[in-house]
Amino acid sequence: MEIIHLKDTNLQYWQTRSRENVVALGFFDGVHKGHQHVIDTAKAAADEKSVSLDVMSFFPHPKTVLSNGKIVVQYLMTLDEKAKALEAMGVDRFYIVNFTKAFAALPPEEYIEEYLYKFGTVHAVAGFDFTYGSKGAGTIGTLYETSGRRITATEIGKVECHGEKVSSTLIREMILTGRMQKVEELMGRPFTTHTRISNGYFQHQPAFILPESGYYDVMLESRFHKLKCTLYVDNENNHIGFTDKTLLKHFNNRNIKITWFNKTAAFAYKQYATV
Numbered sequence: 001m002e003i004i005h006l007k008d009t010n011l012q013y014w015q016t017r018s019r020e021n022v023v024a025l026g027f028f029d030g031v032h033k034g035h036q037h038v039i040d041t042a043k044a045a046a047d048e049k050s051v052s053l054d055v056m057s058f059f060p061h062p063k064t065v066l067s068n069g070k071i072v073v074q075y076l077m078t079l080d081e082k083a084k085a086l087e088a089m090g091v092d093r094f095y096i097v098n099f100t101k102a103f104a105a106l107p108p109e110e111y112i113e114e115y116l117y118k119f120g121t122v123h124a125v126a127g128f129d130f131t132y133g134s135k136g137a138g139t140i141g142t143l144y145e146t147s148g149r150r151i152t153a154t155e156i157g158k159v160e161c162h163g164e165k166v167s168s169t170l171i172r173e174m175i176l177t178g179r180m181q182k183v184e185e186l187m188g189r190p191f192t193t194h195t196r197i198s199n200g201y202f203q204h205q206p207a208f209i210l211p212e213s214g215y216y217d218v219m220l221e222s223r224f225h226k227l228k229c230t231l232y233v234d235n236e237n238n239h240i241g242f243t244d245k246t247l248l249k250h251f252n253n254r255n256i257k258i259t260w261f262n263k264t265a266a267f268a269y270k271q272y273a274t275v
């Protein structure tokens with residue numbers, strides 16, 4: 001899979017290097033069950049038409065850009081993890097558009113012309129609530145007409161879990177209340193984070209979400225070790241630690257993947273305040 005970062009200055013370059021494709025549209029943080037349905041549908045259409053499967057996503061998050069940074073979106077995954085998840089689903093090209101206010105304000109016609117038609121898109125797939133362009137006026141339902149009937153479209157109906165729309169926002173809420181089983185149900189896989197332990201400390205980057213403070217059953221994986229253990233999280237201080245300090249030696253100064261299972265207890269801050 002190719003990963004292409006689009007900005008004003010390289011737009012034309014990539015337009016001329018595109019080929020016919022079916023595209024899936026959206027931010028796709030977490031690549032959850034709703035997103036999976038969108039991408040699987042686009043994959044089936046691409047296979048049927050024998051064209052490439054592309055995903056067109058954005059960065060940073062539109063809510064952060066449109067609120068002038070006032071709304072902080074804690075991401076569920078890094079761009080690298082998102083790319084791996086998309087690649088595993090059969091995506092050929094992953095475009096990441098530099099999301100700016102100017103881009104958000106494009107008239108829907110112009111977005112379709114410059115970012116879809118000139119990129120070789122013959123068919124677009126997005127969810128019922130995906131909007132694009134100034135005032136969010138463009139929808140997947142209006143895309144065919146707005147494209148001058150040059151690009152067909154499929155609208156994906158709402159994917160729900162126990163009557164609620166599966167969304168990145170809902171998953172963030174569940175992580176922040178420690179409901180990891182529910183998160184797994186919404187994502188279709190357990191929640192994972194990638195981090196590094198340097199000189200005995202987890203270097204968690206605050207741009208990425210951490211579960212509610214507490215003790216968690218986790219799986220830790222480095223290049224050389226994989227084991228189940230308990231970690232504690234002090235969310236307010238963006239801190240992760242081992243309850244069994246003897247385990248540190250296996251993971252110190254390594255990149256690690258944490259797979260989060262159950263929250264087993266509330267966090268007793270005083271117990272670790274002096275460690």
Ligand SMILES: Cc1cc2nc3c(=O)[nH]c(=O)nc-3n(C[C@H](O)[C@H](O)[C@H](O)COP(=O)(O)O)c2cc1C
Nearest residue numbers: 027062063103104105111131132133134135136137
């Ligand atoms: C391709 C594209 C994707 C967009 N995706 C989102 C999005 O996921 N979330 C969002 O809040 N706005 C998104 N926007 C921005 C909205 O379409 C719209 O510009 C925004 O809600 C601001 O509306 P305003 O013109 O009334 O300020 C996107 C815009 C474009 C062009």
Ligand SMILES: Nc1ncnc2c1ncn2[C@@H]1O[C@H](COP(=O)(O)OP(=O)(O)OP(=O)(O)O)[C@@H](O)[C@H]1O
Nearest residue numbers: 025026027028034126127130158159166167168169
């Ligand atoms: N539950 C769902 N059912 C159907 N389509 C969905 C669902 N969730 C997201 N989509 C679609 O998947 C694409 C990517 O979704 P996007 O990341 O923008 O939304 P989201 O998961 O609802 O996030 P947020 O909570 O930030 O709004 C969009 O086309 C969107 O309409």
